Amino acid sequence: MKNSLFIKAALSQETERPPVWMMRQAGRFMPEYWEIKNKYSFLEMCKTPEIAADVTMLPVDLLGIDAAILFSDILVTGEAMGGQLSFEQGVGPRFANPVQNLKDVEALEVDVLDRLQYVADAIRVIQSRLSKLGDQQIPLIGFAGAPFTVMSYLVEGGSSKDFKKTKLFMFNQPEAAHKLLQKIADVTVDYLNMQIAAGVNAVQIFDSWALALSWDDYREFSHQYIQNIISRLNRTVPVISFCKGSSVFAPIMAEAKPDVVSVDWNADIRNIKSKLPQGIAVQGNLDPFVLYADKAVIKDRILRIIERMRGEKGFIFNLGHGIMPDIPFDNVKYAVEVIKEFRY
Structure with missing residues (x-):
């Protein structure tokens, strides 16, 4: 993958x-x-390797994207540990057996890699397909959910707007919360190392709900576990750290020594980059809502970010969070074309 633009940028080249x-x-x-x-x-x-590969390849084939990301979900680790996971149309993920106390935490298992082998199988199928693209060298990104975010789903029993149950669990049962976070971290290390062994070319840790936390709580209940995970990974591939809240937490995130900090859309990405240690790349940070706008607006907002990063090594263009389901496909394709036509 030495000729991959994505890998070069992730390594600050x-x-x-x-x-x-x-x-x-x-x-x-x-x-x-x-x-x-x-x-x-x-x-x-998610659990059928050929189907996961079909979905993973869609943006490669239809958008001409510079990197593929494994089709899966951040909650498969929670399910493997013993969470009764389902996905309901219009509702999202649900755990039928939410964690409420230390006894529930102790019941969750950590030696669960055999239950996640379908992900390794999918990676091998995807890499077989990517290898047939010839000189394009499209890398595959693996990923996992960060412990705090996975914990929030396990405790809330699903999505939440205010994370009240999660915060009360942290504040009133800190011993149980830390035990749960460490269990998730241990599973995540095994899971990401399995993905690396299966052939992914980079990994990303998603802390989707870190923005719910205060500065001190982020350090105690999120950062230290991400730091623990990254320190135990087989660092043969670049590691990306993402959280909603990175515009605030980036200086702490850098302490975990990822190769890339993925930035949400609330910050000036050049300013974030300038405050990170040398050799840490940035990824981001277009507001995904821009992709609803007219094409002239999309182009303007994309070029603003790219021009802002001119002269900086280590920049991967991405969104500040994920694409919404009703964004027009043509707008996403146009955005990719604008970026790919640009030259420094």
Whole structure:
């Protein structure tokens, strides 16, 4: 992968243009995704390697993206540990047996890698397909959910707007919360190292709900576990750290020594980069809502970010969070084209 723009940028090397991929790039905004989704449940799609490969390849084939990301979900680790996971249309993920106390935490298992082998199988199928693209060298990104975010789903029993149950669990049962976070971290280390062994070319840790935390609570209940995970990974591939809240938490995130900090859309990405240690790249940070706008607006906002990063090594173009399901496909394709046409 030495000629991959994405890998070069992730390692803070010079590139002739920023590489581009987008969080949730294989998803509900694509008609072709729905052709598959209407035949299978979401978990069936994740757990059937050939189907996961089909979905992973959609943005490679249809958008010309510079990196593929494994089609899976951040909650498969929680399910493997003993969470009774389901996905309900219009509702999202649900755990039927939410964690409420130390006894529930102790019941969760950590020696669960055999239950996640379908992910390694999918990686091998995807890499077989990517290898047939010849000289394009499209890397595959693996990923996992960060311990705090996975914990929030296990405790809330699903999505939450205020994370009240999670915060009360942290504040009133800190021993149980820390034990749960360490269990998730241990599973995540095994899981990501399995993905690396299976052939991914980079990994990303998603802390989707870190923005719910105060500075001190982020350090105690999120950062230290991400730091623990990254320190135990087989660092043969670049590691990306993402959280909603990175515009605030980036200085702490850098302490975990990722190769890349993925920036949400609330910050000036050049300012964030300037405050990070030398050799840490940045990824981001277009507001995904821009992709609803007219094409002239999309182009203007993209070029503003790229121009802001001119002269900086280590920049991957991405969104500040994932693509929403009703964003027009043509707008996403146009955005990719604008980025790929740019030259420094």
